Amino acid sequence: MIAPYVFISPGVVFYLMVTIIPMVWGFWISFHKWSIIWPAHPWVGLDNYAALLSEDLFWTSLRNTVIYTAGVVPVEVAVALMVALLLNTRLRGRSFYRLLYYLPVVTPLSISAVIWQWIYHPHVGLFNWVMRLLRLPTHDWLQEIGTAMLAVIIVAIWSGVGYRMVIFLAALQGIPQTYYEAAMIDGAGRFALFRYITLPLLKPATLFVLVTSIIGSFQVFSIVNVLTQGGPLDSTHVVVYYIYKRAFGDLQFGLAAAMSFVLFAIILVVTAIQWKLIGREVSYE
Amino acid sequence: MIGIGGASGSGSASGRGGAGGAGGANGVSGVSGVSAVGARAQAPRRGGPDAMRILGRILTYALVTAGAVATATPFVWLILSSFKSLQEVVLFPPTFLPKKPVLSNFVEVFRMIPFGRYYLNSVITSVIPTAATVLTSSMTGMGFAKYRFAGRSLLFWIILSTMMVPFPATIVPLYVMVSRAGLVNTYAGLIVVGLSSAFGIFMMRQFIMSIPDELLDAARIDGAGEFRIFLQIVMPLTKPAVATLTLFTFTGHWGAYIWPLIVVNSDRLRTLPLAIPYFSGQYFSFQNLINAASLMAIAPVLVLFLFTQRYFVQGITLTGLKT
Numbered sequence: 001m002i003a004p005y006v007f008i009s010p011g012v013v014f015y016l017m018v019t020i021i022p023m024v025w026g027f028w029i030s031f032h033k034w035s036i037i038w039p040a041h042p043w044v045g046l047d048n049y050a051a052l053l054s055e056d057l058f059w060t061s062l063r064n065t066v067i068y069t070a071g072v073v074p075v076e077v078a079v080a081l082m083v084a085l086l087l088n089t090r091l092r093g094r095s096f097y098r099l100l101y102y103l104p105v106v107t108p109l110s111i112s113a114v115i116w117q118w119i120y121h122p123h124v125g126l127f128n129w130v131m132r133l134l135r136l137p138t139h140d141w142l143q144e145i146g147t148a149m150l151a152v153i154i155v156a157i158w159s160g161v162g163y164r165m166v167i168f169l170a171a172l173q174g175i176p177q178t179y180y181e182a183a184m185i186d187g188a189g190r191f192a193l194f195r196y197i198t199l200p201l202l203k204p205a206t207l208f209v210l211v212t213s214i215i216g217s218f219q220v221f222s223i224v225n226v227l228t229q230g231g232p233l234d235s236t237h238v239v240v241y242y243i244y245k246r247a248f249g250d251l252q253f254g255l256a257a258a259m260s261f262v263l264f265a266i267i268l269v270v271t272a273i274q275w276k277l278i279g280r281e282v283s284y285e
Numbered sequence: 286m287i288g289i290g291g292a293s294g295s296g297s298a299s300g301r302g303g304a305g306g307a308g309g310a311n312g313v314s315g316v317s318g319v320s321a322v323g324a325r326a327q328a329p330r331r332g333g334p335d336a337m338r339i340l341g342r343i344l345t346y347a348l349v350t351a352g353a354v355a356t357a358t359p360f361v362w363l364i365l366s367s368f369k370s371l372q373e374v375v376l377f378p379p380t381f382l383p384k385k386p387v388l389s390n391f392v393e394v395f396r397m398i399p400f401g402r403y404y405l406n407s408v409i410t411s412v413i414p415t416a417a418t419v420l421t422s423s424m425t426g427m428g429f430a431k432y433r434f435a436g437r438s439l440l441f442w443i444i445l446s447t448m449m450v451p452f453p454a455t456i457v458p459l460y461v462m463v464s465r466a467g468l469v470n471t472y473a474g475l476i477v478v479g480l481s482s483a484f485g486i487f488m489m490r491q492f493i494m495s496i497p498d499e500l501l502d503a504a505r506i507d508g509a510g511e512f513r514i515f516l517q518i519v520m521p522l523t524k525p526a527v528a529t530l531t532l533f534t535f536t537g538h539w540g541a542y543i544w545p546l547i548v549v550n551s552d553r554l555r556t557l558p559l560a561i562p563y564f565s566g567q568y569f570s571f572q573n574l575i576n577a578a579s580l581m582a583i584a585p586v587l588v589l590f591l592f593t594q595r596y597f598v599q600g601i602t603l604t605g606l607k608t
Contacts, residue, residue, distance in 0.1 A: 001432070001434070003432065003511040003512075004428045004432035004433075004434040004437075005428075005434065006428075006512075007424045007425065007427050007428030007432070007511075007515070008424070008425045008428035008429065008440070010420075010421045010424060010425070010480075010481070011421035011422060011424060011425030011426075011428075011481045011485075011486050012425060012440060012444070012481075014421060014480040014481035015444060015481045015482075015483060015486070018455070018459065018477070018478045018480075018481075019447055019450055019455065019483070020443070020447060021458075021462070022455040022458040022459045022462065023447070023450055023454075023455055023458075025458040025461070025462070026454070026455060026457055026458035029457065029458055029461070036460075036461065036464060079352070082348070083349065083352055086345050086348055086349045087349065089345060091345065091346070091349065095594075097349055097353055098594075098598075099590075099591070099594055100353050100356055100357055101352070101353065101356055102590070102594065102597070103356070103357075103360060103587060103590070104356060104359075106536045106540075106586045106587065106589075106590045106597075107540070107583050107586065107587070108539060108540030108542070108557070108558045108582070108583065108586070109540060109542060109558075110540070110542045110558040110559070110561065110562050111540075111557070111558060111561050111562075111579050111582055111583055112359075113562065114561050114562050114565045114575065114579055115359050115360075115362075115363050115576075115579055116359060117565065118362075118363075118366070118572060118575070118576065119359060119362065121572075123375075123377060124374075124375050124376070124377045124379060124572075126358070126362055126379065129377070129378055129379055132378075158355075158356065158359070161356070162356075166597070166598055169598075170598070215449065215451070218451070219451050219452070219453050221453060221542070221543055222542040222543065222558075225542075225546070225562075226562045240453040240543075243453060243454075243456070243457065244453075244456075244543070244546075244547075247456070247457050247460070248460075248547055253457055253461065256457045257457045257458065260453070260454040260455070260456075260457055261454070263451055263453065263454045264450065264451060264454045267449060267451050267454075268449075271449050
């Protein structure tokens, strides 16, 4: 019977073409001195990886990505969880709030960055205006070493909370009411309900959200490329920005491919940790 | 790639997604309807003092509203600013409502840059990949869900396990491939990377698996061919999943940034996510126009979302979770 192959081939072929083949080929490229403008691509073994490790910018971009992740993920997940818990009560206008919190998620990131660029404007921006009202020091947020990363992190949190909130809301609504009712009959108070039913049953969703947030954070690019171009003084130079600059700025495809595999390895490790943790997930069934 | 990348963590979910979730929810509410009677009788005793409860409500509203204001402010600010004249938009302290609202910004954008062309580019490079993804995902999902064939589990496992592959980690070889095919600076080059999606295949497979085999067998007995069964029996039943996938994929492509940035360098092929930051870099002193252009660029997805948010929520529930 050929019907199944006819059904799967378009999807599978395109998928192999844009994911599996580039992955394998990228690995191959990372062992070569490779540039799109040279006809020859000599094999250099592990030279690209060695070059990465001995380069300051590589470590800077890794460190910046970790700082970014540490700044974004905890806040994003905590805010999303809190909003979901609040919206899960009998609140008037629930669906309106949910809609509002989700709007930044559907807004193209690079355009969100342009909108925020205007808010961060040193002279006429809304941010500095609020800072003045609060009698706090104003900044040229995107141009100062001390504030540029913070400015990027804020935009990322703003655009990422909504998606996580919807996942938490779905998880909360998936907790059977009967558990609460049974506990209430046994005399549990509201705090006990939260502590012993809601919190443990939210664990799989929390883990999922945490891991996908970390994975997403390691791929940050659009906001950085629009707002800061890695600056000032490389203070927002992140991993994907490094790949982009090395490949399409310096035409060093081999080096960029090697960095791609560092990114890939990091994400693989995070995913492996997730699988390990999911194995011990809470089940009351 | 928002939805696609975000939901990719569902890799290890087994057969629990799909329509199983919906059925489970119904079962639960049925049960709780019965036992709620018992709980209601108990509730008042444990309610706590009224003052505490009211305080809690006020606090809840205050927190939720504060967050909502923080979320909405950039949008409100964008909308208000795009109706202000250039003189007014650079005032400090800023005015809140436009003193003299103008519509000219929206017209002026089209005169200064080929905005209509960018818009068309965005429509082309979002609609075609979305249609293709929905088609290839449905077909592939059907293949994996309803047939046994050699290599099925291996292929499906490969797709599932590579869902996590970060797109930015493949841009270098992808660019080399696309450039060797002579597709740099073409629509084809923009579109070719978005013709299928692992997320879509996975989601459609989960959904189609919940359609009873008996339905397909009955059609076979009546003499229907496999492709006709797919079109006339399976596809009509997958409408909710198709709607969700369409919306996710479309918003993802409408916002696509890194790939167009790499594969296109001619101005006439720029999509809106490229053109808006470029415009704002070139004409940074015309903030009124930048705002109007940004607003027009995000309007389609915002409006689309307003009318279809139910599907978005369902989509996240279907694929993002294993409860």
